Amino acid sequence: MANVSLKSLSKRYPGSDALAVDAVSLEVEHGEFMVLLGPSGCGKSTTLRMVAGLESISSGELAIDGRCVNDIPAKDRDIAMVFQSYALYPHMNVFDNLAFGLRRRSVDASEIEKRVRSVASTLGLADLLRRKPHALSGGQRQRVALGRAIVRDPKVFLFDEPLSNLDAALRVGMRGELIKLHHRLGATMIYVTHDQVEAMTMGDRICIMNGGKAAQIGAPLEVYRNPADTFVASFLGSPPTNLIPARFDSEVLYVGEAALTFRRPSIQNPVFGIRPEDIRVEGASPHAHGEVLAVETLGAETLLRVRLAGVAGDVMVRGPRSVNAKVGERVPLAFDLEAVHLFDPQTQKRI
Amino acid sequence: MISRAFLLLALGLYTAFAAGPFLWVATMSVRTTSEISLNHYAWPEKFHWEKFPQAWFNSNYSAYFENSALVVLSAVAVLTVVGAMAAHCLARYRFRANRLLYFILFSAIIFPPQITIIALFQILVQYKLYNSLLGLTLVYIAVQLPLTVYILESFFARIPSDLFDAARIDGYSEWQIFWKVSLPIALPALATTVILNTILLWNEFLYAVVLITDEAKRTLPLGIQRFMGDQLEDVGMIATGLMIAIVPVVLIYMFFSEKLIQGMTAGAVK
Numbered sequence: 001m002a003n004v005s006l007k008s009l010s011k012r013y014p015g016s017d018a019l020a021v022d023a024v025s026l027e028v029e030h031g032e033f034m035v036l037l038g039p040s041g042c043g044k045s046t047t048l049r050m051v052a053g054l055e056s057i058s059s060g061e062l063a064i065d066g067r068c069v070n071d072i073p074a075k076d077r078d079i080a081m082v083f084q085s086y087a088l089y090p091h092m093n094v095f096d097n098l099a100f101g102l103r104r105r106s107v108d109a110s111e112i113e114k115r116v117r118s119v120a121s122t123l124g125l126a127d128l129l130r131r132k133p134h135a136l137s138g139g140q141r142q143r144v145a146l147g148r149a150i151v152r153d154p155k156v157f158l159f160d161e162p163l164s165n166l167d168a169a170l171r172v173g174m175r176g177e178l179i180k181l182h183h184r185l186g187a188t189m190i191y192v193t194h195d196q197v198e199a200m201t202m203g204d205r206i207c208i209m210n211g212g213k214a215a216q217i218g219a220p221l222e223v224y225r226n227p228a229d230t231f232v233a234s235f236l237g238s239p240p241t242n243l244i245p246a247r248f249d250s251e252v253l254y255v256g257e258a259a260l261t262f263r264r265p266s267i268q269n270p271v272f273g274i275r276p277e278d279i280r281v282e283g284a285s286p287h288a289h290g291e292v293l294a295v296e297t298l299g300a301e302t303l304l305r306v307r308l309a310g311v312a313g314d315v316m317v318r319g320p321r322s323v324n325a326k327v328g329e330r331v332p333l334a335f336d337l338e339a340v341h342l343f344d345p346q347t348q349k350r351i
Numbered sequence: 352m353i354s355r356a357f358l359l360l361a362l363g364l365y366t367a368f369a370a371g372p373f374l375w376v377a378t379m380s381v382r383t384t385s386e387i388s389l390n391h392y393a394w395p396e397k398f399h400w401e402k403f404p405q406a407w408f409n410s411n412y413s414a415y416f417e418n419s420a421l422v423v424l425s426a427v428a429v430l431t432v433v434g435a436m437a438a439h440c441l442a443r444y445r446f447r448a449n450r451l452l453y454f455i456l457f458s459a460i461i462f463p464p465q466i467t468i469i470a471l472f473q474i475l476v477q478y479k480l481y482n483s484l485l486g487l488t489l490v491y492i493a494v495q496l497p498l499t500v501y502i503l504e505s506f507f508a509r510i511p512s513d514l515f516d517a518a519r520i521d522g523y524s525e526w527q528i529f530w531k532v533s534l535p536i537a538l539p540a541l542a543t544t545v546i547l548n549t550i551l552l553w554n555e556f557l558y559a560v561v562l563i564t565d566e567a568k569r570t571l572p573l574g575i576q577r578f579m580g581d582q583l584e585d586v587g588m589i590a591t592g593l594m595i596a597i598v599p600v601v602l603i604y605m606f607f608s609e610k611l612i613q614g615m616t617a618g619a620v621k
Binding site (some may be wrong): 049052053054073074075076079080081083084085087089090091100101104105148152 | 511513516519520522524535536538
């Protein structure tokens, strides 16, 4: 167990002007499950690979357990990593795959045998120890990859999109198992994913990355409820936060033709951000009316795509399954003003 | 049914085409030259097995065989190890002039041996390696290295880099990763190059005939050539010599063929 500290870590690939990772600072505590979340190309995997020692660090400082490890090669960092492709050694059977890292560390044979067998039985691999990776299913390979990390008992676990290659049902199952594993081992884990459901359900904290920078770091609900900028607001949540250009006229905020009383910030034309679930279809005291463009009945809930008068883009509304709207109909809409965030249209930051 | 019959017919024809000459040489190897000159294609009336010990002991084939084995085995061993290391390095590591090195190495393939052989001859004479088995071995290594690296590089480049990252994280150095991860995974490709190099070098004639003059240092192809005179040829002895020369190639092929097939079909299935 260890804490991991990234101090304005940057990565510039040779021959490229742009920074792949741009001054990311992050403190991962002892035993914390930290998720790096972001779209492809946001620098999350590169950040992880710098922590692993597989990519050199262009600038900044990386410390594991208070010791700067910038110049320490991967093999001496005492970390374990689970890859998206599993990266099992195809010429070795499951036992040897699990034992490979221990043999290098000259653990004696009986101890290796004991540890491999114990890890294999916890992961349900006990009957597969003599199989080669090509004779395993995707889920089994995933377990072997996980076992290879666990058996080493490393200071830090790194995961690089480990569930992306699994089918949907298996992914949900493995998600649960990883959470259990984290509770049982209490180990420090850094987990890279582009899947916001994984991030929300597994992380103690999430670091959302965009364009090589850390956009926001915080607990899942905190990040979800209080996005730091329009990127976080639109990346988290499915469907994402509605972002609507709005304008203040004295103390009244106009969103399209809807007039809302709102505490006025210094900015005249903020971006009005509201999550689909914070808009209700309700006739009592509606803020606006919208024309229904599409209805998606998902069973547990109903999504409406509506057009508000005076608003350019469509607005998504998430209603209960009892919502009974037809395409072309005009529906009354009420905004939960407590849950609304305003963003600066220039900096994209929350006001 | 019809397609199966057609396939059998095609394979049968191909087998006859490939095995026919081999069988012909095999029958001639146990017939005497005078018997052969009477009827080229007849089945042996009497099997002259004594021709084999005669070739081996009296006609110096044992020495030729030894020379060939020594030169080919050492050349193939060095080629395999050095070629694999070079291929691993070129396929794995980003460094300045990686592609330039690869290009220079590979461009050597385009020169036919006739162009380089005079220069090689002079170089070997200067370094006192002319007419020596060591010199011939070095030439064989130099001649076959580009193709070996080319075959292996394309195979090594297909090994997913995650495996190397995983081994690094498991605590292994680059050197250990080469021996414990790269080489075992590349075994099918290595088998391909071993067979290819062994067969090519075992049969190699041109470099050997230019670079070796001593009777005692001749390799097998040169030894067989000795039975071709200006006026007459000892066809029977040539056939016996050929059979002796073929045996190791067949053995190597049998031993490595499974790996060879794996190498040829590698990448076909995930």
